[in-house]
Amino acid sequence: MFISVIIPAYNEENYIGTAIESVLKNPPPNLLEVVVVNNASTDGTAKIASQFAKVRVVTEPQKGLTRARQRGLLEAKGDILAYIDADSKVPANWLNAINREFQKNPGLVCLSGPYYYYDIPYWQKILVRLYWNILGRMVYAVTKYMAVGGGFAARKEALAKIGGFDTSIEFFGEDTDIARRLHEVGEVKFTNKLCIYTSGRRFAKEGLIRTGLKYVINYTAVSLTKKPVPIKYRDVR
Numbered sequence: 001m002f003i004s005v006i007i008p009a010y011n012e013e014n015y016i017g018t019a020i021e022s023v024l025k026n027p028p029p030n031l032l033e034v035v036v037v038n039n040a041s042t043d044g045t046a047k048i049a050s051q052f053a054k055v056r057v058v059t060e061p062q063k064g065l066t067r068a069r070q071r072g073l074l075e076a077k078g079d080i081l082a083y084i085d086a087d088s089k090v091p092a093n094w095l096n097a098i099n100r101e102f103q104k105n106p107g108l109v110c111l112s113g114p115y116y117y118y119d120i121p122y123w124q125k126i127l128v129r130l131y132w133n134i135l136g137r138m139v140y141a142v143t144k145y146m147a148v149g150g151g152f153a154a155r156k157e158a159l160a161k162i163g164g165f166d167t168s169i170e171f172f173g174e175d176t177d178i179a180r181r182l183h184e185v186g187e188v189k190f191t192n193k194l195c196i197y198t199s200g201r202r203f204a205k206e207g208l209i210r211t212g213l214k215y216v217i218n219y220t221a222v223s224l225t226k227k228p229v230p231i232k233y234r235d236v237r
Helices: 016-024 045-049 065-076 096-105 122-143 156-161 172-185 201-206 209-227
Strands: 001-008 031-038 057-058 080-084 108-113 113-116 152-157 187-190 197-198
Touching: 001 016, 001 045, 001 065, 001 096, 001 172, 016 045, 016 152, 031 065, 031 080, 031 156, 031 187, 045 057, 065 156, 080 096, 080 108, 080 156, 096 108, 096 152, 108 172, 113 122, 122 187, 122 209, 156 187, 172 187, 172 201, 172 209
Parallel strands: 001 031, 001 080, 031 057, 108 187, 113 197
Antiparallel strands: 080 152, 108 152
16 A cells, blocks of 8 residues: 655745655655646746655646646555645654554545644644634534545545546635545544644735634535535635
């Protein structure tokens, strides 16, 4: 059982190197590759990524997060596909934990955990932890599915079985959509023990509460109607 790590990246020259380094710092023996999906970047993202061993840069010329995720699905050769964001930092035990969970549970099709943010004020970090430990746990206990798009792993065959990512979804709600549909073919596990660290730069630009509400609204919409609310998003770079 081999793992491919997939990193969609649009103009991420300031972050992509750190994300790759965090993956390659503690690689398990079955890490097959790191696939960086260069999603219409106009900066040095592809050049920086291509300098790392085990990294394969592929191109998705049509800009869009779900299109980049789908390109990663089509290109990756591993059995387990682990998706992270280009501004993320993978904890030392993250890939090993993924290995353990999938090996012990053949019915598991998706595994995810919360985002924790490494560059936001302390009071915001407290609110984020309360959000995941209270609201996140309550919602997952009811729906039995939840995933964060920049920190989840799924069986490639399960993703293929559900038709991959819905490329009509631009941004908000895409992770809930993939978790909901994967739940139809197997177990989707969300655990606070599988956290991933990422940048809170969107909070800095748009506000913690406002951004959080957008995610909550779209989780609810996708769960009830199978479609997200068409909320506009902007690239934060």
